């Protein structure tokens with residue numbers, strides 16, 4: 649079951665996700681080991697957004713395993729999008745479309761397509777692990793003159809981070825076309841309650 653209390657802190661460190669976070673801690677050591685051997689490492693900060701996506705390939709963080717009150721999750725409890733039989737997008741994807749275009753689009757371009765200034769994050773949402781995506785948005789990132797601001801204290805982003813994430817993932821998988829989704833599922837009571845609790 650996913651956490652029902654979604655706020656900036658519970659989002660980052662929900663108890664049932666600790667195991668995965670710990671497992672991931674090994675990767676920087678692995679990278680350091682490769683570097684010590686003098687082997688080339690893809691160091692570009694924007695590599696994830698440049699990597700093309702084949703929607704037909706296996707993407708473990710995409711398929712829906714279960715629904716909880718209008719939110720959809722993979723078998724690893726990662727938020728994901730859902731397209732209904734009638735083509736309606738789930739509420740979070742629709743909400744994410746709106747939030748993305750008010751908070752992120754100025755730099756990342758319409759529909760997550762990227763710009764000359766900031767990467768194509770519709771690809772990053774598929775290629776980056778969920779926690780890495782969240783980490784960049786919460787804490788920001790800087791590579792020389794290229795600056796991603798931190799949004800950890802911005803409720804208009806934090807309370808809708810899963811919305812933005814699933815919307816971009818749907819875009820990256822080409823599951824929804826560019827522009828405003830034509831059809832959407834309704835907003836569930838649970839989603840409304842969680843939103844109100846988060847916005848305060």
Ligand code: HEC
Pocket residue numbers: 693694695696697698748751752753754755756765766767769772776781784785789790791794795796797799805812
């Ligand atoms: C002021 C411009 C700006 C805004 C606004 C902005 N970003 Fe960024 N973002 C950037 C830049 C520039 C980078 C690349 C940073 C780097 O080179 O390390 C970036 C990187 C990222 C990355 C990492 C991509 C990757 O492939 O590693 C993610 C994820 C991201 N942004 C998400 C968001 C989200 C979500 C929003 C809206 C809530 C947002 N950004 C708003 C400028 C911005």
